[in-house]
Amino acid sequence: MNNSTLFTHEIKMPTRIRPIVVIGAGGIVEEAHLPAYQKAAWPVSGIFDVHVERSQKLADQFNIYRVFSSLDELIQSSPQDCIYDIAVPASQLIDILPKLPIGSIVMMQKPMGETLQAAQEIFNICEQRQFTASVNFQMKLIPSITVAKNLIDQGYIGELHDMEIRMNIHHPWGLWDFLFDLPRMEMLYHSIHYMDMIRYFLGMPQYIYAKTFQHPKQMQLASTRSVVVFDYDKPIRAFVNTNHGHDFGLKHQDSFVKWEGTQGAIKVTLGKNINFPMGEADAFEYYFNDDNLHGWRQANISGSWYPDAFMATMADLMLAAERTDAPHVTSVRHALETMRLVEAAYESSNHGGIPIL
Numbered sequence: 001m002n003n004s005t006l007f008t009h010e011i012k013m014p015t016r017i018r019p020i021v022v023i024g025a026g027g028i029v030e031e032a033h034l035p036a037y038q039k040a041a042w043p044v045s046g047i048f049d050v051h052v053e054r055s056q057k058l059a060d061q062f063n064i065y066r067v068f069s070s071l072d073e074l075i076q077s078s079p080q081d082c083i084y085d086i087a088v089p090a091s092q093l094i095d096i097l098p099k100l101p102i103g104s105i106v107m108m109q110k111p112m113g114e115t116l117q118a119a120q121e122i123f124n125i126c127e128q129r130q131f132t133a134s135v136n137f138q139m140k141l142i143p144s145i146t147v148a149k150n151l152i153d154q155g156y157i158g159e160l161h162d163m164e165i166r167m168n169i170h171h172p173w174g175l176w177d178f179l180f181d182l183p184r185m186e187m188l189y190h191s192i193h194y195m196d197m198i199r200y201f202l203g204m205p206q207y208i209y210a211k212t213f214q215h216p217k218q219m220q221l222a223s224t225r226s227v228v229v230f231d232y233d234k235p236i237r238a239f240v241n242t243n244h245g246h247d248f249g250l251k252h253q254d255s256f257v258k259w260e261g262t263q264g265a266i267k268v269t270l271g272k273n274i275n276f277p278m279g280e281a282d283a284f285e286y287y288f289n290d291d292n293l294h295g296w297r298q299a300n301i302s303g304s305w306y307p308d309a310f311m312a313t314m315a316d317l318m319l320a321a322e323r324t325d326a327p328h329v330t331s332v333r334h335a336l337e338t339m340r341l342v343e344a345a346y347e348s349s350n351h352g353g354i355p356i357l
């Protein structure tokens, strides 16, 4: 139990380093993508954004070799073995992807389009153009989540039968103006990460029950609070519970993932979501039944969501590009499964509950 290697994790790195070219120079590229590539010492050879002043700013900040003034120029000037790293609103993906060369290696930000139909279309483009492609669902590859997955896979908490993801936070939605006119918001752009994570741990459920709600102070957005329940054909309870309207200080803000098994439990606090985007400290707590004299204990996990999880998704893609037997847990095929969950969640939410007679 004192074995500290239980709580370490390593990102499997590719042997071949490829240049990265970035499409989109917004908040997430500045805060997470470029810091991740800097930390991994992966070269970024060019950047393009429809607002050239944004790409110029990031090029200066991160020493990016070239700023392009159009997508065509970026494609024509990029090395053949490069990785296209796309971080734009999901509605733009279907226009961008068909322009990339056959056989490209592509990372695209989540969600994979804004509907299941768009996700299927994106998947088909990737297949037809023989892309090695990923969707950047990086939450499941946060270092503390990876450590939890390894412990659970090794049986440390017995059989996993309960998984809860709770976010009671105050999210500054104003940072993303493109979210304001959308018919689908919270589950598509935020809880999608948690649905992807539950699927990663427990697989596809048989049924989804969901309800997504507006908040009286966030009525400009389609919804900002959701409850999503996964129903398996086993005694498993798994659910997502998000409230982004908790505007009452930090004291009762919550951001955690908790797993309960027949032999123990693990709780990971994801501090980044609290007081976003500054973030608070992460925490990793665990309780193993055969070590219960100690009760709940804490472990220090090195690395954090930003930027380490973004290194992990890119490494997963780079490995897939060099080895057909790589895990490729970020593949578009996996992402399409997550988009099926999201679609089912909206279907459930739209259909409503059982009326009280």
Ligand SMILES: NC(=O)c1ccc[n+]([C@@H]2O[C@H](COP(=O)([O-])OP(=O)(O)OC[C@H]3O[C@@H](n4cnc5c(N)ncnc54)[C@H](O)[C@@H]3O)[C@@H](O)[C@H]2O)c1
Binding pocket: 023, 024, 025, 026, 027, 028, 029, 048, 049, 050, 051, 054, 087, 088, 089, 090, 092, 109, 110, 111, 136, 138, 175, 176, 177, 178, 189
């Ligand atoms: N943790 C995460 O995984 C995470 C966090 C935040 C955002 N995201 C995703 O990343 C994407 C971008 O989010 P953001 O926070 O950077 O938003 P943002 O609004 O800060 O930036 C988006 C950028 O894309 C540019 N853009 C729009 N259309 C373009 C096009 N066709 N070609 C080139 N550039 C274009 C815009 O000019 C803008 O600079 C979204 O899809 C969002 O869901 C993911």
